[in-house]
Amino acid sequence: MKTLTMRNLSLCISMALASPAVFSAPLDTPQPTCPKEISKLSEAQKKALPDSCKTRGLTDTQWWMIGGAATAVVAGIAIAAGGGGGGGGDDHSGGNTPVPPDDGGDTPVPPDDGGDTPVPPDDGGDDVPVSQTTTYPNGLSITMVPGADTATFSFNGQTFSGKKQSDTLWSLTDKDGKVVYVSSLDQATGALTGFSISDRRTWLLDGTEPLGVASWTSDYSTAFSGDSLPGGNSINNEVVLNGEASQPLLVEHVAGSEKFSIDVSNTDNGNVGGKLRVEANATFLNSADMLLMSISLNANDISDAIRIDDGTFINNTSASVEFNGSTSAYTSSIIGLGNAAIYNLGSMSTAAMSDLGKPQSMFYLGSDSAEDTLTWVNGTSGTIMGTGSASVLSDMSDATVYNDTVAPGTVYDQGTIEATNNGSIYYASVNAFTSGGSATDAISLGNSANNTSTFTNNGTLTVTGDGATAMKGQNNTTLINNGTINLGDQEQTVDENGTGLVAFKAYGDNVTAVNQGTINVNANDSYIFDRNGTSAHLVNTGNVTVADGVTNWTMVKDEAPSVVDTTTVYYSTVSNYTVGTTASGQAGTMSISHAQLDDVTVDTGFTAGTDAKTETFDNVFVGEDIQGTENVKSTSVVWNADAQTDESGNVDVTMTKNNYQEVVKDDAGVQDMAATLEDNYTNNALYNSLNLSSAAEVDNAMRQLSGANATSAFKEARVLSQRFNMLADNAVVMPSGFGFNLVDKNDKRAELGNDTRYDMMALSQSFDLSAGQKVQMQYGIARLDGNGIDGKQKAGDNGLTGGYSQFFGLNHNVDMGNGLMLTNALRYDVHQLESNRSVNYTGVNQLADSDNSQQYMEWRSQFSKGFEVAEGLNLTPSAGLKLRHTANDGYSEHGAGDFNLTMDASEETAVDALIGLKLKYAGSNGLAVNALVEGGPNISYNQSAQKASLQGAGNASFKVASDQQGGGINGMASLGVSYHGKAGQLAFDAYQWKEDSVSDKGILMNYKYAF
Structure with missing residues (x-):
C-alpha cells in the first residue's frame, strides 16, 4: 500500500x-x-x-x-x-x-x-x-x-x-x-x-x-469595472493587488459595459509579466467575463496576463475566461508563483490562436523556493476547454526564465505543486508550431527535477486529436486517476478522434502513474501508459473500456502489459477531518475511494437532540477500499467512536457514551458527582457542555459545577470579621469608655478580593465591674459593595456583589494581680451576603447569582502578663485557647439555568492554641512601636460533609469535595511604627493574618504635616 x-x-x-x-x-x-x-x-x-x-x-x-x-x-x-x-x-x-x-x-x-x-x-x-x-x-x-x-x-x-x-x-x-x-x-x-x-x-x-x-x-472593492478605466476595458499599466502591507484584500471584477480584457503585448523583447499582479494576502475574484491575451516575441521567456504571486485567483461559477495570444515564446495567461492558489468554479476556454509559435498553457506554475506549495483546483462546477494551441496546465522547467520587472531573470522551477480536477477538462491537441515543438499534453508536470508535483483527476478529463495526452509527468511527479479519462470524444467517431492518444506519459524513474478510476478508449493506436523506456511505476487497479471499432490499442506502449502493477493501491490520506453531526441525527459524508483514514474525529453535535447513550451514523465515508477505520476517534473523551466498514464498503460510526466516573477516575473528589450525573443523564445544555476533549477538561468542569471551587465569598466574610477586630482595636476611646472608629469604602484599607469594598463602623463601650474587672461591649456593621467575579480568581469561584455584616462582641478582663490578666472574649458575627459564581470552561461562560448567609461564633480565653523591660518598653506574653464555630447556610443560585447550583448548609468547628507576645515602646524622642505576634497550632478541626445538586441534573444531590483542612499553624502578626516630629508625623503599619486556608495581609504608610 x-x-x-x-x-x-x-x-x-x-x-x-x-x-x-x-x-x-x-x-x-x-x-x-x-x-x-x-x-x-x-x-x-x-x-x-x-x-x-x-x-x-x-x-x-x-x-x-x-x-x-x-x-x-x-x-x-x-x-x-x-x-x-x-x-x-x-x-x-x-x-x-x-x-x-x-x-x-x-x-x-x-x-x-x-x-x-x-x-x-x-x-x-x-x-x-x-x-x-x-x-x-x-x-x-x-x-x-x-x-x-x-x-x-x-x-x-x-x-x-x-x-x-x-x-x-x-x-x-x-x-x-x-x-x-x-x-x-x-x-x-x-x-x-x-x-x-x-x-x-x-x-x-x-x-x-x-x-x-x-x-x-x-x-x-469592485475594481476593473469596464466603464471605470482609462482606455476602455484593458489594463494598460501594471496593477498590483497586495494586502500584506495593511489588511486582507478582496477585489471583485464585476460586469462592465464591454467584455473586460487584460492584454500583455511584448514586441520589443523586454518581457512584461503580470499586468494584473495578485500578491500576498490578496484575492482576485472574477464574477464576469474576461479576455486574457499574452503576446511575446522573446523566444525564451514566458509572458502572462495575470500573475498570482502568493495570492489567490478565483473564477466564479457565473463567470468565464477566454485566452488568446499570438506569440513566438512560451506564454500563459495566468501564472502562479510562490504559494499561489488558483481555483476555477466557472468556465475557461482558449479562443482561436493566431501566429502559432511555441506551445502555450493556460496556466504555468512555479516557485523559486522549495518550501512553497502551489495549489491548482478545477472545482466540481468548473469546466475547461483547451483548444487551439494552449494546453491546460504546465510547470516551469529549469531552462525557463520568467523575465519580470520585479524579479528579472528568476528561474521558478522549485516547490510543491498540488493540482486537482474535480470538474471537467476537455483538451484538443495541436501537433506543430512555426517555432517548433508541439502541444499534445493536456497536463504537463515535472518539467524540472527541482520540484515535486501531484495531479489527481477526480472528475472527467477528455483529450482528442492525434497524439493527445491526458497527463504527462516527468522527474518527481505522481499522476492519479480516480475519475474518468476519455481517450477521444465519445460523441465523435473513432476516426475523428485521431490516433496515438495516451492516458499517462510517465517519463522518469521517479514518476508514478496510477489508474484507480475508468479509462475509456475511443481512438485507434492508443495507449494507457507510455514510460518512454524509463522504469516509471505503472499501476492499474481501475477499469479500461474499449469502444467498438477501436484497433491496435495496448496497455503499455512498446512493452508487455505485465510491467503494470495490478495489486498496489495508492491511498489518499484523510487527516485533520471532523465528521459533523446534528441534533436531528444527521452526519457529514465524505465521498472518497482508496483512502487511508489517518486523523478523523466525530463531533458530538448529535447529543443536543437525543439522550440516548448510543448513536449510529451510516455512510460517513462512502466509496471503495477505505482503510484506517481504527483511526476514527471522538472529539470528546466522554464518547467513544467505533468505525466499521459495512457490506457496501462504506464506513459507519457508532458513538457510545463513556461512564463519567471512568472519565474522571483519577480524581476521587468528583467521583460522587460523576456517578450522580451518570444516573441522571439527559441531553440538556449542562450535559452537552461536558462533551470535552480531555479528561482533565471534564474534571475541571465538574469541579466548577460542583461548587467545590466556590469558596471566596465565605472566605471574604471571615476576613471581614478579622478586619472588624483591627478596626475596633484602633478605635478612639473617650474618657467615658465609649469607643468609635469607621472606615469608608474609598479608603485603601477597605478593599477585599474581587474589587469588593466596604463601609464599616465599630462601636464599643467599656465598664468597670469592680476594681479588678472590666467589661467591654462591641458592635459593628459593614455594608458591602462588590463586582463579584472579576477574572482574577480560579474558574468556578464566587465573589461578593453586596450585602451586610454585623458584629457583636463581649470582652471580660480580670486583673489577677502582679500584672497577670485573664481575658475571656465572646464574638458573634452574622453575614448576609450577595454573590455570583462563575462557570467558565470550554464552550461555557455562565454567571450564577445567589444570596448567602454565614454565622460565626468565637470564644477565646487567655492569660497574659506584662513586664516593663526598660523605660518606655513593655513586653506582654500570653497563652490561651480559641474555640470557633462557623455555620454556612444553604443557598440556591439563579440566572444560570441548568448550571444553577443548590448547596446544602455546612458547619466547621475548630480549637486553636494561642501563644503570643506583644511589644509596646514609646520613646521620649517621638518614636513609638507597637508589635504583636500571636498564633499556635490547630489542635482540633471538624468539618461537616456537604452536598449539592445541579438544576440540569434533576436536582439529584452529590457530595462536594472540599480542599479546606485543619491542622497547621494559625496566627496573627502586626507591626506599627510611628515618629512624631515638631510639625509632622510619619506612620508605618503592616499585618498578616491566617486561619486555616483563609488569609489577609496589608501595609500602610502615612505622613501628616501640621501648619
Missing part, C-alpha cells in the same frame, strides 16, 4: 481589515450598482435586472461556503469545489466547535451540526417559554427564548434582530433592514465575528471591556 497525503481544507475562513465602522453604517468603498441582495428579489424582479446583474457575484450560499474569504479563501473554495487533493467530493457539515451551553430550561439548545460557528447561547427557561438575557464582558447581550430560532442582539447602543439561518449561522438585521451574519461567538469575552454578503467584507466586535469595538476586518 502506498499513501499520498491529502491536505485537509478547513471551512474556518477569515479575512482581516480594521477600519472602524458600525455595521449598519454606509461603507466608503465603491458599492456595486446592482441590488445588494439579489437572492431576496422576486422572480419578476430578477428577470427585470440588467444582464450584468443577473450573473454578478457569488451567491449567498457560495459566500457562506468560502466564509467571504480573502486570506484563507483556499479552504472555502476547495470545499465549494467539492474537496481537493485527491479526495473527491465531501459534505462539510462537520466541524469541531461545541454548541455554546444552555444554562437551563426544558427546551433543548439549538442544534449544532458540528461546524465552527457557535450557536448564540440558550440561557434557559421554564415550562412556559421565557426570554432570558446573557450579557458578556464586552457589553454584548443576547436575549432569546431557549430553543427558539430568533434572538435579539444588542451592543454599542444598537439592537439587531437575530434569525437562525442554519445550525451554524445567524443573521442580524438592523433597524434599517441591513443584514450581516454572525459566524462565531467567544463565550469568554462576547467577541463576535461575521461577514456581510452585500459588502463582501468580514467584521469583528472585539472583546474590549466594557464596550466592544466594532470594525471591518477586510477590504473589498
Whole structure:
C-alpha cells in the first residue's frame, strides 16, 4: 500500500481589515450598482435586472461556503469545489466547535451540526417559554427564548434582530433592514465575528471591556469595472493587488459595459509579466467575463496576463475566461508563483490562436523556493476547454526564465505543486508550431527535477486529436486517476478522434502513474501508459473500456502489459477531518475511494437532540477500499467512536457514551458527582457542555459545577470579621469608655478580593465591674459593595456583589494581680451576603447569582502578663485557647439555568492554641512601636460533609469535595511604627493574618504635616 497525503481544507475562513465602522453604517468603498441582495428579489424582479446583474457575484450560499474569504479563501473554495487533493467530493457539515451551553430550561439548545460557528447561547427557561438575557464582558447581550430560532442582539447602543439561518449561522438585521451574519461567538469575552454578503467584507466586535469595538476586518472593492478605466476595458499599466502591507484584500471584477480584457503585448523583447499582479494576502475574484491575451516575441521567456504571486485567483461559477495570444515564446495567461492558489468554479476556454509559435498553457506554475506549495483546483462546477494551441496546465522547467520587472531573470522551477480536477477538462491537441515543438499534453508536470508535483483527476478529463495526452509527468511527479479519462470524444467517431492518444506519459524513474478510476478508449493506436523506456511505476487497479471499432490499442506502449502493477493501491490520506453531526441525527459524508483514514474525529453535535447513550451514523465515508477505520476517534473523551466498514464498503460510526466516573477516575473528589450525573443523564445544555476533549477538561468542569471551587465569598466574610477586630482595636476611646472608629469604602484599607469594598463602623463601650474587672461591649456593621467575579480568581469561584455584616462582641478582663490578666472574649458575627459564581470552561461562560448567609461564633480565653523591660518598653506574653464555630447556610443560585447550583448548609468547628507576645515602646524622642505576634497550632478541626445538586441534573444531590483542612499553624502578626516630629508625623503599619486556608495581609504608610 502506498499513501499520498491529502491536505485537509478547513471551512474556518477569515479575512482581516480594521477600519472602524458600525455595521449598519454606509461603507466608503465603491458599492456595486446592482441590488445588494439579489437572492431576496422576486422572480419578476430578477428577470427585470440588467444582464450584468443577473450573473454578478457569488451567491449567498457560495459566500457562506468560502466564509467571504480573502486570506484563507483556499479552504472555502476547495470545499465549494467539492474537496481537493485527491479526495473527491465531501459534505462539510462537520466541524469541531461545541454548541455554546444552555444554562437551563426544558427546551433543548439549538442544534449544532458540528461546524465552527457557535450557536448564540440558550440561557434557559421554564415550562412556559421565557426570554432570558446573557450579557458578556464586552457589553454584548443576547436575549432569546431557549430553543427558539430568533434572538435579539444588542451592543454599542444598537439592537439587531437575530434569525437562525442554519445550525451554524445567524443573521442580524438592523433597524434599517441591513443584514450581516454572525459566524462565531467567544463565550469568554462576547467577541463576535461575521461577514456581510452585500459588502463582501468580514467584521469583528472585539472583546474590549466594557464596550466592544466594532470594525471591518477586510477590504473589498469592485475594481476593473469596464466603464471605470482609462482606455476602455484593458489594463494598460501594471496593477498590483497586495494586502500584506495593511489588511486582507478582496477585489471583485464585476460586469462592465464591454467584455473586460487584460492584454500583455511584448514586441520589443523586454518581457512584461503580470499586468494584473495578485500578491500576498490578496484575492482576485472574477464574477464576469474576461479576455486574457499574452503576446511575446522573446523566444525564451514566458509572458502572462495575470500573475498570482502568493495570492489567490478565483473564477466564479457565473463567470468565464477566454485566452488568446499570438506569440513566438512560451506564454500563459495566468501564472502562479510562490504559494499561489488558483481555483476555477466557472468556465475557461482558449479562443482561436493566431501566429502559432511555441506551445502555450493556460496556466504555468512555479516557485523559486522549495518550501512553497502551489495549489491548482478545477472545482466540481468548473469546466475547461483547451483548444487551439494552449494546453491546460504546465510547470516551469529549469531552462525557463520568467523575465519580470520585479524579479528579472528568476528561474521558478522549485516547490510543491498540488493540482486537482474535480470538474471537467476537455483538451484538443495541436501537433506543430512555426517555432517548433508541439502541444499534445493536456497536463504537463515535472518539467524540472527541482520540484515535486501531484495531479489527481477526480472528475472527467477528455483529450482528442492525434497524439493527445491526458497527463504527462516527468522527474518527481505522481499522476492519479480516480475519475474518468476519455481517450477521444465519445460523441465523435473513432476516426475523428485521431490516433496515438495516451492516458499517462510517465517519463522518469521517479514518476508514478496510477489508474484507480475508468479509462475509456475511443481512438485507434492508443495507449494507457507510455514510460518512454524509463522504469516509471505503472499501476492499474481501475477499469479500461474499449469502444467498438477501436484497433491496435495496448496497455503499455512498446512493452508487455505485465510491467503494470495490478495489486498496489495508492491511498489518499484523510487527516485533520471532523465528521459533523446534528441534533436531528444527521452526519457529514465524505465521498472518497482508496483512502487511508489517518486523523478523523466525530463531533458530538448529535447529543443536543437525543439522550440516548448510543448513536449510529451510516455512510460517513462512502466509496471503495477505505482503510484506517481504527483511526476514527471522538472529539470528546466522554464518547467513544467505533468505525466499521459495512457490506457496501462504506464506513459507519457508532458513538457510545463513556461512564463519567471512568472519565474522571483519577480524581476521587468528583467521583460522587460523576456517578450522580451518570444516573441522571439527559441531553440538556449542562450535559452537552461536558462533551470535552480531555479528561482533565471534564474534571475541571465538574469541579466548577460542583461548587467545590466556590469558596471566596465565605472566605471574604471571615476576613471581614478579622478586619472588624483591627478596626475596633484602633478605635478612639473617650474618657467615658465609649469607643468609635469607621472606615469608608474609598479608603485603601477597605478593599477585599474581587474589587469588593466596604463601609464599616465599630462601636464599643467599656465598664468597670469592680476594681479588678472590666467589661467591654462591641458592635459593628459593614455594608458591602462588590463586582463579584472579576477574572482574577480560579474558574468556578464566587465573589461578593453586596450585602451586610454585623458584629457583636463581649470582652471580660480580670486583673489577677502582679500584672497577670485573664481575658475571656465572646464574638458573634452574622453575614448576609450577595454573590455570583462563575462557570467558565470550554464552550461555557455562565454567571450564577445567589444570596448567602454565614454565622460565626468565637470564644477565646487567655492569660497574659506584662513586664516593663526598660523605660518606655513593655513586653506582654500570653497563652490561651480559641474555640470557633462557623455555620454556612444553604443557598440556591439563579440566572444560570441548568448550571444553577443548590448547596446544602455546612458547619466547621475548630480549637486553636494561642501563644503570643506583644511589644509596646514609646520613646521620649517621638518614636513609638507597637508589635504583636500571636498564633499556635490547630489542635482540633471538624468539618461537616456537604452536598449539592445541579438544576440540569434533576436536582439529584452529590457530595462536594472540599480542599479546606485543619491542622497547621494559625496566627496573627502586626507591626506599627510611628515618629512624631515638631510639625509632622510619619506612620508605618503592616499585618498578616491566617486561619486555616483563609488569609489577609496589608501595609500602610502615612505622613501628616501640621501648619
